[in-house]
Amino acid sequence: MERAKPPKVDLWGRGRALLRAALIPTTAVLIALLIGALIIALSGANPLIAYSALFEGGLGSTRAFARTLEKATPLIFGGLAVALAFKGGLFNIGAQGQLLLGAIFAAYIGFAFQGLPPVLHSALALLVGALLGALWAAIAGLLKAFTGAHEVITTIMLNFVAFNLTDWLADGPWKDRAPGNIVARTPKVAAAAALPNLGGIPLGMILAALVALAVWWLIWRTTSGFELRTVGQSPSAARYAGIPVRQITVLAMVTSGFLAGLGGAVETLGVVGRFQPGFNAGLGFNAITVALLARTNPLAVIPAALLIGAMQAGASRMQFSSGVASEIIDVIQALILFFVAADSIIHGVLRIKPDDGEHVALSSGWGA
Amino acid sequence: MRGDAPVVLEARGITKRFPGVLANEQVSLTLQHGEVLALLGENGAGKTTLMNILYGLYQQDAGEVLVRGKPVRMRGPSAAIRHGIGMVHQHFMLVPVFTVAENIILGAETSRGPLLDMAAARRHIHELSQRHNLAVDPDALVKDLSVGQQQRVEIIKALYRNATILILDEPTAVLTPQETDELFVIIRSLTAQGVSVIFITHKLREVLALADRIVVLRRGRVVGETRPREASERSLAEMMVGRSVILQVEKQTAHPGATVLALEQLSLNDDRGQQVVNALTLDVRAGEVLGLAGVQGNGQTELVEAITGLRPVRAGRVLIDGQDYTGAAPRRISESGCAHVPEDRQEDGLVLGYSVADNLVLNTYYVAPFAHGIVRDGQAVLHHAEQLVAQYDVRTPNVTTSVAALSGGNQQKVIIARELSREVRLLIAAQPTRGIDVGSIEFIHQQIIAARDRGTAVLLVSAELDEIMALADRIAVIYHGRIVATLPATSASREQLGLLMAGAQPEHL
Amino acid sequence: MQITGSIARAATQRTRWLTGGLLGALAILILVAYARAPQATTAVLTSTIRQSTPIILGALAGIMCERSGVVNIGIEGMMLIAAFLGFLVNVWTGNLLLAILGALLAGGIVGAFHALMAISLKVDQIIAGTVINILALGFTGYFYQQGLTTQGKLVPVEIPLLSSIPLLGPVLFANPPITYLSLVLIIVIHLLLFRTRWGLRTRAIGEHPAAADTVGIAVNRMRYINVIIGGMLAGLAGGFLSLESVGSFERNMTNGRGFVALAVMIFGKWTPFGAWGGALLFGFANTMQSQIQFMQNRLPPWLAWVGQLPPQFIGMLPYLLTIAVLAGFVGRARPPAALGKVYEKE
Structure with missing residues (x-):
């Protein structure tokens, strides 16, 4: 019988593992782009022109890249939220609603309290935003843990509720009463609450990268992360091992909502400067694409979010210079999601064997 | 015994490979009209695989199956049923929320117009249970029946399809000794009416009590054929395991x-x-x-x-x-x-996607030396695993191997090691x-x-x-x-x- | 009683009395309301039926898929794509029958795509459904062009004689075609599931696919067909939205109805009539939601506060109701045992 050698830091092996891990997502993106080009061509435009405009608009200049970072930041938070829940066997389609709640409450703290010291003010606004996101997700977590109501339906429904709720807040009690304003939106946040740029990089992006590191550490290096993964892999084995499954389920949902809420707060304080209904619609679904493209690895969420962010940043440029509707981006994203999810296709195309690692099953009935 | 009876079913040189395992290798056997053939072998010897091939659930990689002397390609269970083969699986193939009648007719329904004709089905079932002395209530829900009764439903299900060759896979595993005796009586009365039976088991006593002929399978190969009066529990055990066994x-x-x-x-x-x-x-x-x-x-x-x-x-x-x-x-x-070895090891005892090492700390991951505060100590977990794997003779390439890749026996040893090492x-x-x-x-x-x-x-x-x-x-x-x-x-x-x-x-x- | 033993037994005497009592009480309530305000009552009931049409069709789609063991959270997307294609065919040809066929076809194709992912490619079924939902938003968004005008929509057809019965006539026998069809489909699918060979086999593969396989039933082929039928039902729901209800296409016009349908399916314990009850509840809630705005000045004093609520709060109603229904009923109903699991022989 073979004995395992004491593990050494094997850089070569790790590099190869990294390449291998990136192979499937990269291929998925390439195939999706190819099919996207086909669709563009079929609708009578030149895909090369469209894609080069897309590239220009996303990465072609410093300004373009800044826009990409701007778009990617909330996607990192959303992607992390979805990825973390996923590890715990939960599918959080509600990042959208949690983000809306986080955004509007961060805006409220931002405009309602004038005269706080800068660092404190923005930190408070971020925290309150994140907590509101956590609270919103807690509803779905509790429903799942105690009634068995599947989070996919409850979080979607909560998205609609959050949409109505924030719409009311922004059009009612927290409406910008500045003369001349007729649209639903909150006042601008105080300068002390806004997130600055550090050395040309938006603080929000730096924060996002740090949070990604923290989430990775939490999942892979702590006992809580072990509990989370165990519940995700096999709730019954977790129960038998003495892990309080309901508690972990609620906690996973709360943490996921915290991340999404933080994303909303960062977006509000760093980019928009106030809350406006309808901003960042579709982020919840994009976050799912990011998380699955990153194969739920928190660190890989960053490049995945940058990619999707770049596509979003370049979409308007593409529409302007090639006439291809910017919604093609949504089609390509859905295709990416399809090819990442149906990785057996790519295994077939590349003739590689699937790796047998940890797999989370989401669709074992409707809970209970 | 019935040396001159015609052969109703024959397997010739059956070979079946699964990823990493050779489940059947050049297996040949014959079943004669009206006999009980016992297929003996320990768990994992390839008995069930062979029967699933005869029943058309798996396709063999090599070899052929002959029914009444004619080579047959079993493309699926329908083909087997058409050739008069019925199988009672070890884990009953009954839908718990269906009635007995619904379970029996499933796949062989009679309809009147577009709608099911349940009355005709009930009549036919009643007739069968009378003739073979297998009492069942056609309108009872299967989930409300005892295991013994469910087994009767399975047998009627095969007879409903006019099976004349019956494969019984570990039929006594869940029965009391008396229920086992009753089953033997049923089997005997079936063979008296011309049904031929393959009886799969790893229980030596039953083989000696019931079989006309015994074929022993070990690691996917036929290692011997004998008759009850020429064999003893000890000789059968040795044939089955390949060494002398402490009974x-x-x-x-x-x-x-x-x-x-x-x-x-x-x-x-x-x-x-x-x-x-x-x-x-x-x-x-x-x-x-x-x-x-x-x-x-x-x-x-x-x-x-x-x-x-x-x-x-x-x-x-x-x-x-x-x-x-x-x-x-x-x-x-x-x-x-309190240590607990749960009855369902794959569902409750192990996290199949985890490594052997992580499974060995599944209920102690949070205490020293495996964690300090909330931070896990991966080295301590690996070191612990190295020790237990040696001590409990767990056959695994290394401790970071996914536990899903281990055999059932080694998986169970992982659980035993985890539970008894504290x-x-x-x-x-x-x-x-x-x-x-x-x-x-x-x-x-x-x-x-x-x-x-x-x-x-x-x-x-x-x-x-x-x-x-x-x-x-x-x-x-x-x-x-x-x-x-x-x-x-x-x-x-x-x-x-x-x-x-x-x-x-x-x-x- | 020979209505397939299983349901006959599942409905114990007590729940039967309870259901009967509730239905009786409801009937009396409606009659009292009709006596006091015939026009308003008729209007509310008519609207309830029509509002419930896409929900019950979506729920029937869910029932067909899930009874055979395949989770389908992509109903929303199937409805959206079908609504769009039905709309396009209507724009191009002006033929409403062709438009309905277009919607059915679109639903069927997307259903086949879901089956491909869930059954052959073994994608987690929840994710497969999400792929469809996202794809539907993307596709309809990309191909939708402003300014396309439809050529009419499906209009109510009064059935002679029957439609002149007071109350029942206008509510049940003066509906547009897809609404009629949905009512017929409830009965058809009930019979299909519980009285036919196809239904018995469908329920078997949803409960215990291995058992079905061992008696020679082609599990995966049957699942494919059921999911495709489910897709067509969702397609009909989409067709209802763009061809019968609105008469045009709007971005994301399904507005969560596909998910509401799933909640209704669970509420109805995966039975067509049970789901219909749930769908009517939602139809009623939607009707009330739109009525409240008109009735603001005519509400009785003790309900006046309802009229004062901001519209956003009233807008939340169906979604909160869905959550409540789901939380209240999911534990009580037992889903098909093999739901969401890929069937493999080894």
Whole structure:
């Protein structure tokens, strides 16, 4: 019988593992782009022109890249939220609603309290935003843990509720009463609450990268992360091992909502400067694409979010210079999601064997 | 015996490969008209694979199947059914929420117009059950039937399709000795009417009692063919395992100490809210093995879950070392020194996607040295795993291998290692050797006895009466959620236990 | 009683009395309301039926898929794509029958795509459904062009004689075609599931696919067909939205109805009539939601506060109701045992 050698830091092996891990997502993106080009061509435009405009608009200049970072930041938070829940066997389609709640409450703290010291003010606004996101997700977590109501339906429904709720807040009690304003939106946040740029990089992006590191550490290096993964892999084995499954389920949902809420707060304080209904619609679904493209690895969420962010940043440029509707981006994203999810296709195309690692099953009935 | 009877079914040179395993290698056998052919082999020998090929569920990689002398390509179960082959699977293929009649007609329905003709089906079933003396209620839901009755439904299901060749896969695994006898009578009356039977088992006694001919399978190959009167349990065991086997577990007399586990008037409900354990009282003492015998589904599963904190207690108390643990959280009970080998190892005992090392700390990952605060210590986990893998003879390429890649026996050893490697006062072992190879069974039996000799109280729950009789010092029989008798193992006989398991009152024995 | 033993038994005497009592009480309530305000009552009931049409069709789609063991959270997307294609065919040809066929076809194709992912490619079924939902938003968004005008929509057809029955006539027998069809489909699918060979086999593969396989039933082929039928039902729901209800296409016009349908399916314990009850509840809630705005000045004093609520709060109603229904009923109903699991022989 073979004995395992004491593990050494094997850089070569790790590099190869990294390449291998990136192979499937990269291929998925390439195939999706190819099919996207086909669709563009079929609708009578030149895909090369469209894609080069897309590239220009996303990465072609410093300004373009800044826009990409701007778009990617909330996607990192959303992607992390979805990825973390996923590890715990939960599918959080509600990042959208949690983000809306986080955004509007961060805006409220931002405009309602004038005269706080800068660092404190923005930190408070971020925290309150994140907590509101956590609270919103807690509803779905509790429903799942105690009634068995599947989070996919409850979080979607909560998205609609959050949409109505924030719409009311922004059009009612927290409406910008500045003369001349007729649209639903909150006042601008105080300068002390806004997130600055550090050395040309938006603080929000730096924060996002740090949070990604923290989430990775939490999942892979702590006992809580072990509990989370165990519940995700096999709730019954977790129960038998003495892990309080309901508690972990609620906690996973709360943490996921915290991340999404933080994303909303960062977006509000760093980019928009106030809350406006309808901003960042579709982020919840994009976050799912990011998380699955990153194969739920928190660190890989960053490049995945940058990619999707770049596509979003370049979409308007593409529409302007090639006439291809910017919604093609949504089609390509859905295709990416399809090819990442149906990785057996790519295994077939590349003739590689699937790796047998940890797999989370989401669709074992409707809970209970 | 019936040497001149025509051959109804023949397998020639069947080979079947699964990823990493050669399940059948050049297997050939014949079945004669009206005989009972026993296919003997230990778990994992390839018996079920071979039968699934004969029944068309798997396709062989090489070799051919002949029915009544004609080569046949079994493309699926429909083809097998068309050729008159019926199979009763070890895990019954019945839909629990369907009625008996619905289960029997499924796939062979009769319709009137677009709608099902249930009346005709009921008539036909009634007729079959009369003719073969197999009483069933066509309108009962299958989930409400006992295992023995479900087996009857399976047999009628095959007869409904006019099967003349019947394959029975481990049919006695879940039956009491008396139910087993009844089954043998049924099989004999079927063969008398011209049905030919292949009977798969790993139980030597049954082979000798029932078979006309015996074919022994080992590691996917036929290693011998014999007849009952030319064989003994010992010779069959050696043929099956390939070495001489100790049929008895070696153990000294027990020296029971103080009571460790005491159940007082315990009442429990099952998942459907029906009461399944009924004011049950039982105690297990340090240094003894208490065997809980009973037919599956008499409350054993729920009882174990309640002791380990996984099921709420409706009434009564659970005491461990005199302390009340009724309704305590599973972790608190585990920390009190209670080890648990769950009956479903893949679902409840292991996280299949995890490495061997992580599975070995599944319930201790949060204490030193495996964690400091909330930070895990990966090195300590690996080091711990290296030690246990050696100590418990777990055959694995290394400790970071996913546990899903291990054989059933080695998976079970991982659980045993995890549960017995810490300070343990009480061991609850549910079906500890179900479906694993003889080598692992022997090893696990030794470990259980060793734990007992160290002063651990052992509650052994097993559907295998042989296992209970081999390991237990005292035997408690559970029937409909009550302990109907507790006997010293030395004075208990199979027949007596079988009757008790079937609900006979002890005073009538 | 020979209505397939299983349901006959599942409905115990007590729940039957309860259901009967509730239905009776409801009937009396409606009659009292009709006596006091005939026009308003008729209007509310008519609207309830029509509002419930896409929900019950979506729920029937869910029932067909899930009874055979395949989770389908992509109903929303199937409805959206079908609504769009039905709309396009209507724009191009002006033929409403062709438009309905277009919607059915679109639903069927997307259903086949779901089956491909869930059954052949073994994608987690929840994710497969999400792929469809996202794809539907993307596709309809990309191909939708402003300014396309439809050529009419499906209009109510009065059935002679029957439609002149007071109350029942206008509510049940003066509906547009897809609404009629949905009512018929409830009965058809009930019979299909519980009285036919196809239904018995469908329920078997949803409960215990291995058992079905061992008696020669082609599990995966049957699942494919059921999921495709489910897709067509969702397609009909989409067709209802763009061809019968609105008469045009709007971005994301399904507005969560596909998910509401799933909640209704669970509420109805995966039975067509049970789901219909749930769908009517939602139809009623939607009707009330739109009525409240008109009735603001005519509400009785003790309900006046309802009229004062901001519209956003009233807008939340169906979604909150869905959550409540789901939380209240999911534990009580037992889903098909093999739901969401890929069937493999080894």
